Amino acid sequence: SQQGEEDPQALSIQEGENATMNCSYKTSINNLQWYRQNSGRGLVHLILIRSNEREKHSGRLRVTLDTSKKSSSLLITASRAADTASYFCAPGSSGSRLTFGEGTQLTVNP
């Protein structure tokens, strides 16, 4: 398995603005997942995008995947204070171990 590298490390925005965070990885994957972690809690699965997909939507979330650049982005539109959390990407293959990078700490100010 491999871990992704999230960028930026920290992001602070105002409520209602959009938040974009990026993930880069090194070797070929079958899929890439994004997770959210609220402070002091476990991770929550947000979305999975497969290697043959370029874009995927789920509510206010939009994920893109560029396998040629080995990168993914997570866009949260119309952010809310409740979106404040750490976000992690997990590039991988079916059945692979799940390992995580440092994440992006998003702060949405009311």
Next chain:
Amino acid sequence: GAVVSQHPSRVICKSGTSVKIECRSLDFQATTMFWYRQFPKQSLMLMATSNEGSKATYEQGVEKDKFLINHASLTLSTLTVTSAHPEDSSFYICSARNRGGGTEAFFGQGTRLTVV
């Protein structure tokens, strides 16, 4: 959605004692469970992968005699921190994959261990 229950959520123990943390998949069967530890403001560090009915696979640098993992059934895995020391104080999180397939992992709520 699938639920993973981790217990206890918080535990304080004395140095030298052992602590057991349980991770249960409530509404699905998990052939694979993962155990992580997380220090404040740091990422999750994978400690070991446990497969039902077989020995856990530990990551490099993780002492298997100190962190005992048992995955005796398709719905339960336990992590026992033996002879705990203050430096073992951390946030421990488990996750599980559904036996029915899929890549998504479901996480427990974590256990805050404090060794005094």
